Amino acid sequence: MLTSLRLAAPLAAALSLAAPVALAAGARTAPPPIAPAPALPAVRIVAVVNAAPITNIDVDNRVRLFALSAGLKPSPDVLARLKPQIARQMIDEKIRMQAVERAHIVVPDKAIADAIGAIEKRNGMPPGALKARLAKAGVSFTTLVDQIRTQLGWTQLLREQLGTRGNVSDAAVRARQALLAQRIGQTEYHVAEIFIPVEGGRSRADAEGFANTVIGELRAGAPFAVTAAQFSQSQTALVGGDLGWVEANQLDPSVAAIVAQMPTGAISNPIDVPGGIDIVTLIDKRVAGQDVRTVLTARQVFLPFASPLNPAAPTPQQLATLQQAHHISATVTSCAQMEQVAIADHSPRPADPGPIDLAHVQPPAFRQMLTTLPAGKATQPVIAPDGIAVLIVCSRDQKNVAQLTPQEIRLQILSGRVDLLSRQFQQDLRSQAQIERLGAP
Numbered sequence: 001m002l003t004s005l006r007l008a009a010p011l012a013a014a015l016s017l018a019a020p021v022a023l024a025a026g027a028r029t030a031p032p033p034i035a036p037a038p039a040l041p042a043v044r045i046v047a048v049v050n051a052a053p054i055t056n057i058d059v060d061n062r063v064r065l066f067a068l069s070a071g072l073k074p075s076p077d078v079l080a081r082l083k084p085q086i087a088r089q090m091i092d093e094k095i096r097m098q099a100v101e102r103a104h105i106v107v108p109d110k111a112i113a114d115a116i117g118a119i120e121k122r123n124g125m126p127p128g129a130l131k132a133r134l135a136k137a138g139v140s141f142t143t144l145v146d147q148i149r150t151q152l153g154w155t156q157l158l159r160e161q162l163g164t165r166g167n168v169s170d171a172a173v174r175a176r177q178a179l180l181a182q183r184i185g186q187t188e189y190h191v192a193e194i195f196i197p198v199e200g201g202r203s204r205a206d207a208e209g210f211a212n213t214v215i216g217e218l219r220a221g222a223p224f225a226v227t228a229a230q231f232s233q234s235q236t237a238l239v240g241g242d243l244g245w246v247e248a249n250q251l252d253p254s255v256a257a258i259v260a261q262m263p264t265g266a267i268s269n270p271i272d273v274p275g276g277i278d279i280v281t282l283i284d285k286r287v288a289g290q291d292v293r294t295v296l297t298a299r300q301v302f303l304p305f306a307s308p309l310n311p312a313a314p315t316p317q318q319l320a321t322l323q324q325a326h327h328i329s330a331t332v333t334s335c336a337q338m339e340q341v342a343i344a345d346h347s348p349r350p351a352d353p354g355p356i357d358l359a360h361v362q363p364p365a366f367r368q369m370l371t372t373l374p375a376g377k378a379t380q381p382v383i384a385p386d387g388i389a390v391l392i393v394c395s396r397d398q399k400n401v402a403q404l405t406p407q408e409i410r411l412q413i414l415s416g417r418v419d420l421l422s423r424q425f426q427q428d429l430r431s432q433a434q435i436e437r438l439g440a441p
Contacts, residue, residue, distance in 0.1 A: 100153035184289035
């Protein structure tokens with residue numbers, strides 16, 4: 001059993017590392033146990049969308065996928081309340097995928113595999129681990145594949161539907177820059193949303209009841225981004241509901257009034273907006289044009305494990321990798337040298353992880369370590385389930401991150417156009433679809 005490792009938490013997405021693995025003697029850190037899947041009920045068709053069926057098994061798989069993704073152990077009562085909305089979500093996805101197929105858009109298998117690989121990477125899983133974890137939870141892997149295929153295909157369809165509107169002109173960028181310059185000194189909010197539509201015969205009371213169920217799960221610890229990806233009908237669901245930095249006048253007035261009073265990290269009650277209900281969270285707030293932060297540049301070496309790490313029983317290869325990482329930590333004294341080591345050791349991850357906003361580094365202990373790490377001093381090994389990294393800080397600079405580049409402004413404008421089109425297009429497709437509900441999911 002490994003007992004001599006000095007652990008440091010990872011640098012999250014910036015370093016492409018997973019959560020740290022605790023290797024204390026006699027102890028083991030493991031994900032929460034997954035309740036075994038119940039025996040499969042008889043297959044029933046719960047809805048038919050343009051002659052394509054959705055079964056109760058499809059809905060059950062999606063319910064379990066959400067629970068697994070959110071790290072929840074929902075009670076049967078909560079699951080029962082989620083099922084109607086999940087069934088409705090699957091109806092909308094079926095409508096979207098049918099539109100994708102009519103447009104002869106094919107989502108390559110590689111694109112789906114890359115998306116799954118990105119999920120595994122964000123969660124510190126080795127390749128293939130997600131499929132095994134879904135199987136253990138009784139979730140069909142096809143459920144995840146179908147959801148990703150629909151998301152990617154819908155995004156491609158929206159690009160085609162946008163046509164020339166997908167090209168943001170230099171004049172539009174300059175106009176937005178001028179507007180931003182006028183707003184310097186005003187309060188900006190970093191907001192994420194979950195949009196629940198009220199349409200197709202659904203009552204606002206039903207939507208509000210579901211919204212309250214979701215809010216209860218969020219306040220109990222369900223990750224907002226995961227929940228938004230599963231349930232939000234806004235195009236921002238693809239990025240966890242994140243709206244980015246906005247001012248009050250860029251939000252619906254009802255939402256703006258709530259956001260202005262919310263403490264950071266809070267989850268709102270249901271908010272009535274045109275077309276449905278919003279649930280929002282306030283991630284952060286700042287003064288426009290004034291957000292000076294410490295930004296690091298760094299270099300890293302990543303040494304992969306040949307197999308997933310069992311902290312209680314590391315393999316000889318993992319022990320040798322640890323020794324190699326300790327040697328790098330003790331001998332590398334410059335960023336140039338770290339780059340050379342990364343090349344010599346065939347590090348599978350880039351030596352340069354890109355700019356790192358120190359304020360966003362989690363957990364705080366790791367942020368503190370990077371704050372005080374002397375120049376020319378490498379970190380101790382940072383251990384993840386799939387390997388070990390060693391990092392060295394190259395520079396620390398003060399940067400005003402509130403100043404958007406022209407490319408960031410262009411993407412902001414395009415995102416707004418895509419989201420508006422997505423909502424309108426979905427409403428049109430649903431109004432034209434032949435949908436038959438055949439009972440409770």
